Every structure is written in structure tokens, then in C-alpha cells.
Amino acid sequence: MSSDQQQRSGPVRRDPGQWGTLPDCKRVLVVIHSTVYGRRLQDLLPVFRADLRVSVQFTVAPHAFNSGVEAVLADLGGTALPWEEACRTRFDLILTAGSQGMEQLTGPVVRLPHGAGHIKLSRPQDTADRTVGGFGRRYLTWQGKVVPVAFAVAHDEDLAAVARWCPEALPITEVVGDASYDRIALGLGQRGAHRAALGLREDERLVLVSSTWGLGSAFNRLDSLLPRLLTELPGYRVALLVHPNVWAGHGAWQVRSWLADALGDRIVLVPPQHDWRPVLIAADFVIGDHGSVTLYGTMTDAPILISRYPFRSVNQDSPGAQLARTAPALSPSRPLAEQLDYAAERYRAADYRKIAARISSRPGSFNQGIRELLYRVLELGEPAHRPQTEPLALPEPLVHRGPR
Missing domain, CATH: 3.40.50.2000 (Glycogen Phosphorylase B;)
Incomplete structure (x- = not known):
């Protein structure tokens, strides 16, 4: 089987460890809970492109909707760590668009929202006081302490949402814009x-x-x-x-x-x-x-x-x-x-x-904003070029696919 066929068939499930060719890289873990979260995080991965100082790995976190995440990882062709192994490993940066399990990981966590516009409220059964999904204490704290070192949001309005729903997280909240925008x-x-x-x-x-x-x-x-x-x-x-x-x-x-x-x-x-x-x-x-x-x-x-x-x-x-x-x-x-x-x-x-205009208050600047934040957490100087917005790939034709 060729390497291309292996990548298409699924993610590589191994950690090169001491056998890695570039073992001195800063280690970045991308935590994928669901297809939506994975695609959201995929938009920021180009900021690490061609940087031989950074090694990116992936893991699938426990989540009710993580069916289909394997396909996301297969498309990326990334190194996937089992969740239990990821929890035993220290990383220099952890990226996540969800909150479930982030307190189990070791390393500085940077959280992003997984949707736009702080629209939905949390479900009534999740908390006595309904908060904006992703912005309340149950999403940003564990046992009374804020878990992420940074919460990267899209709009200045999000600062008010954090101030209302989880004010203790306001000092770590940073406006960087929105990749999809x-x-x-x-x-x-x-x-x-x-x-x-x-x-x-x-x-x-x-x-x-x-x-x-x-x-x-x-x-x-x-x-x-x-x-x-x-x-x-x-x-x-x-x-x-x-x-x-x-x-x-x-x-x-x-x-x-x-x-x-x-x-x-x-x-x-x-x-x-x-x-x-x-x-x-x-x-x-x-x-x-x-x-x-x-x-x-x-x-x-x-x-x-x-x-x-x-x-x-x-x-x-x-x-x-x-x-x-x-x-x-x-x-x-x-x-x-x-x-x-x-x-x-x-x-x-x-x-x-x-x-x-309320989706992003940093239009056209997401890659610049998120790169500045992530490299600050990594304690690395940024690459000496201006990051560019990635063009969307041309889509496949609209073709009917019946049940299989």
C-alpha cells in the first residue's frame, strides 16, 4: 500500500517519540470533539505551515457527536494520539473548540468558539441559569478555576458576553476575528x-x-x-x-x-x-x-x-x-x-x-491575530512573513447520493 493510500484510509495512530526526525519541536495538540469543531480548528492550521519548529498532533476527545471525526483526521493525514495517551502527555500548546475534557490535558489551552455570533443559549438541563453556549462558566472553568490560558473570540461584542457569563475569564479573552468570515x-x-x-x-x-x-x-x-x-x-x-x-x-x-x-x-x-x-x-x-x-x-x-x-x-x-x-x-x-x-x-x-459586521470585528485579520496569540503562548518568534487568508477550494458538483 502506498503512503497516499495509507493517508486516505485513515489517520496514522502513532507517536514518533524518540524516533522522530525532528524531536526538538514545540508540541501542539489539536483536540477534536466533533466534525464541526474539527473543521473550525482546521482553518487555523495554516499558521504553522512550513515552520520546522512546530509539530502538530491530533486527538479525538470524548463527545456525543464525535462520529465522523475520523474522516476529518484522515483528510488531514495527521498523527492521531489516543485520548488516554494525550492525557498523559505534556504539550506546549493545546487547541480546542470545545470544553469537554480539557481539564484532563497538560499544557496551555487556547480555546476558540465553534460557531458564529454567540447565538444559542445552553440547554435548560445543563445549568440552572442559561448562558450563551461556549461562554459560560461550565465551558471555561473547572472546579472554580479558568482552564484556558486564552479564549480567542471573533468580535468585541464577545467581550461583553464573557463579562456577563464568566467574568473571571475576561482577562484571558482576546479578540482575533473569524476564519470563516x-x-x-x-x-x-x-x-x-x-x-x-x-x-x-x-x-x-x-x-x-x-x-x-x-x-x-x-x-x-x-x-x-x-x-x-x-x-x-x-x-x-x-x-x-x-x-x-x-x-x-x-x-x-x-x-x-x-x-x-x-x-x-x-x-x-x-x-x-x-x-x-x-x-x-x-x-x-x-x-x-x-x-x-x-x-x-x-x-x-x-x-x-x-x-x-x-x-x-x-x-x-x-x-x-x-x-x-x-x-x-x-x-x-x-x-x-x-x-x-x-x-x-x-x-x-x-x-x-x-x-x-457583528460576526467579526477584525475582518481579514484572523490569521494574523491567531498567529500572534499562538506563537506568544508557544514562546516562539513568528515566521517572517505576513499570513494570508486561505482561498476556499472549489467544491464538488451538486450530485444526488442515495442511502447506502
Whole structure:
């Protein structure tokens, strides 16, 4: 078997240890809890590219939705340590977008949010006082002590969220920007190339239907929307984007099976391993709920319809809540094509630009900000070049894949 075949078949499960060719590197551990967290952290890995002083390893942390993480690691071709071994090893830097298990690791932890816009509140059963997911004490402290040495957030508004929900973490919170914001902004200039790669004709209109996970998600009531997509939008292409936690929680076969009768050449389910950002860039309309994808849609010129919004589960001070107060709400009784036309007619770019500006207060500067932070923690001088935003890879064509 060739080395390329080995990398495609799965991550290398070994630690070179004393046999490593570059044993004196600073050791960085990337902790992946789920596909979403892994893709989030993957965006910052280019800051270590070509630096022979740094060695990056990966581990899969315990999490309810870590099914599918192996595929992320296989794509990266990285060295994967078993969780138990990672917990026994000291690292010079630990990167994580989740909180579960971080207190078990040894080394300075840098935490990032795993979504945009501090939208969702923690579940009622998780804590007596609901906090913004990822920003409360249960996410940043252990036994009364702050665990990370740094919490890298996207916007100045996040400082207020930390001050409210976990004030003891405010001194270690640093605003660095948002990687997805920067990469989408760069990709908007290549919209035509992304549409062509997806297989869209120039005159073909694409509707992106996006759902987060959980009881308040659009997927929870997708059975009422899918038949309408089939019958009411004959002149449109539709891409259905389902949160990776749904795939991880129920399995790929089950998700495709549930949607089988609705899918075909005109309505395509985007696989969780595919990057959602080129599809968002290519879309002419977005129908979404309170997930991050809908919020990122404010960066594009696509009119947005809100399919479902559980206000009691949403931070009312978030840009996501502002979007729900701005965009038209999907009606169950009016024709979809009429509602899309209405959303286009009522669309005011300036209103959505104001919302998009709340995603990142360091536009175009994420790689610079995160590199400064990480190399400070590593106690290394930064490489002598300006970091660049990575262009998004051109997507694979929108092709129907049935249950297997």
C-alpha cells in the first residue's frame, strides 16, 4: 500500500517519540470533539505551515457527536494520539473548540468558539441559569478555576458576553476575528467559479436550505418543508445543508433515508464532509434557522427567509436574533416562489451588512491575530512573513447520493 493510500484510509495512530526526525519541536495538540469543531480548528492550521519548529498532533476527545471525526483526521493525514495517551502527555500548546475534557490535558489551552455570533443559549438541563453556549462558566472553568490560558473570540461584542457569563475569564479573552468570515469574504470574489464547479448554469437559481441540529432546528420540522420544495419550486435548484451533529447522531444512512423521497437531481443533500461555504457563496436565496450558516448568509447578496426560530433558546442580544427580526419569516400558507420574490423585493443590503459586521470585528485579520496569540503562548518568534487568508477550494458538483 502506498503512503497516499495509507493517508486516505485513515489517520496514522502513532507517536514518533524518540524516533522522530525532528524531536526538538514545540508540541501542539489539536483536540477534536466533533466534525464541526474539527473543521473550525482546521482553518487555523495554516499558521504553522512550513515552520520546522512546530509539530502538530491530533486527538479525538470524548463527545456525543464525535462520529465522523475520523474522516476529518484522515483528510488531514495527521498523527492521531489516543485520548488516554494525550492525557498523559505534556504539550506546549493545546487547541480546542470545545470544553469537554480539557481539564484532563497538560499544557496551555487556547480555546476558540465553534460557531458564529454567540447565538444559542445552553440547554435548560445543563445549568440552572442559561448562558450563551461556549461562554459560560461550565465551558471555561473547572472546579472554580479558568482552564484556558486564552479564549480567542471573533468580535468585541464577545467581550461583553464573557463579562456577563464568566467574568473571571475576561482577562484571558482576546479578540482575533473569524476564519470563516475571512474565507467567505475572499470567496465572494470567486462566486462564478464556485457556481460553475457546483454544476450550476449561469441562469440557474440556487436555494440553500440550511438546518442546525436539535429540537429547535428546521430539520426537526423538515417534513413540512421538503414536499413544498419538491412541488413549488420547479425552476430552482435546491441544496440542503444539514448540521453535522444530525449526521453524527443518527448516521449517514438514516439521514439520507429520511430524505430519500425528496432528493434527486433538483434537490441535493450536501454531505457533511463537504465544505458548506462555497455552496453559501453560490446561493441566490437562503432558507435557514438559527444556525451559524444562516448568519454567515448575511455576508452574501442572497435574500434570506427564516424557516424556524426558537426565540427562547436564542441569545436576544446576538446578531442571529437581529437577523430573525430583520429577515422575512417563512409562511406555511403562501407559495414558496412568491415568498422568495417577496424576500428579494424587501431585501436591503445595508441592513444585512450591519448584521454581518457583528460576526467579526477584525475582518481579514484572523490569521494574523491567531498567529500572534499562538506563537506568544508557544514562546516562539513568528515566521517572517505576513499570513494570508486561505482561498476556499472549489467544491464538488451538486450530485444526488442515495442511502447506502
